Amino acid sequence: MSWDYPDPHTIAVSPGAADIDGLEHTNNAVYVQWCEKAGWSHSERLGLNLADYRRLDRAMAIRRSEYDYLLPTTAGEALTLATWLVGSDGKLAMERRFQLVRDSDGATVLRGRWELICIEISSGRPRRMPPEFCDIYNPAVLTPVSM
Numbered sequence: 001m002s003w004d005y006p007d008p009h010t011i012a013v014s015p016g017a018a019d020i021d022g023l024e025h026t027n028n029a030v031y032v033q034w035c036e037k038a039g040w041s042h043s044e045r046l047g048l049n050l051a052d053y054r055r056l057d058r059a060m061a062i063r064r065s066e067y068d069y070l071l072p073t074t075a076g077e078a079l080t081l082a083t084w085l086v087g088s089d090g091k092l093a094m095e096r097r098f099q100l101v102r103d104s105d106g107a108t109v110l111r112g113r114w115e116l117i118c119i120e121i122s123s124g125r126p127r128r129m130p131p132e133f134c135d136i137y138n139p140a141v142l143t144p145v146s147m
Contacts (some may be wrong), residue, residue, distance in 0.1 A: 001080065001106050004099050005142050007080030009042040013100075016076050026070035029112050032067070035098050037085045040115070042096075047136045056130050057121050060094065064115040071102070072110040074102075080102040088141040091128050093117050 013034050021027040043049065043060075053059045073079060079099045088094035093116060100110035122128040129137070 001082075001101050003082055003101075004097065004111070005082075005084045005086070008084060008099070009038070009045060010080050010082045011038050011041055013037075013079045013081050014077060014119050015079075017075050023072075025074060028067070028069060031069070031100065032065075034081050034100070035067075035112055037116075038098065039096055040080045042083050042085075046107070046140055048133065050056070052132070053121065056132060058063075058127060058133060059119055059121050060116040060129075060133070061119045062114045063093075063117045063125055065112065067098075067110060067112040071107055071111055073102065073109055076115075079109070082133050085137060085141045086143065088138055090134060090138055092126060094137065094141060 011034075015026040015030060019026050019030040040050075079100055079102055083096060084097050086095045086097055091129060096114045096116060098110070098112035098114075099108055100112075101107065102109050117126055118129045118133065119125060
């Protein structure tokens with residue numbers, strides 16, 4: 001596959017019958033759910049899960065998201081969703097990117113990005129990333145490229 005960045009964290013996904021909308025394509029909301037699943041999977045692989053977020057009273061919350069839906073997908077297609085962390089300021093914010101590829105021909109069907117901000121869970125207010133976040137996330141951050 002031709003990935004936008006090196007060494008992606010990937011998950012396999014495939015739309016089921018319930019994921020298909022009235023146009024006979026995968027509903028856009030399904031892609032958003034898959035991105036959330038991939039983001040958590042990547043975070044857990046790096047060493048931070050929801051229990052850690054709660055213990056530290058900190059979370060990386062989505063401040064802004066955008067998705068470019070490039071090609072439709074249909075029920076049963078094998079797809080691979082990749083994600084990377086890019087552009088962290090090392091203190092408060094970072095960016096996560098996504099690329100969804102159709103396995104049969106390697107075509108990119110979706111690109112997405114999230115602007116993330118560290119929040120204090122108990123108040124919902126922005127707070128600096130705790131050392132544990134910096135120690136785990138910052139080494140995984142890549143340099144962004146324009147898409």
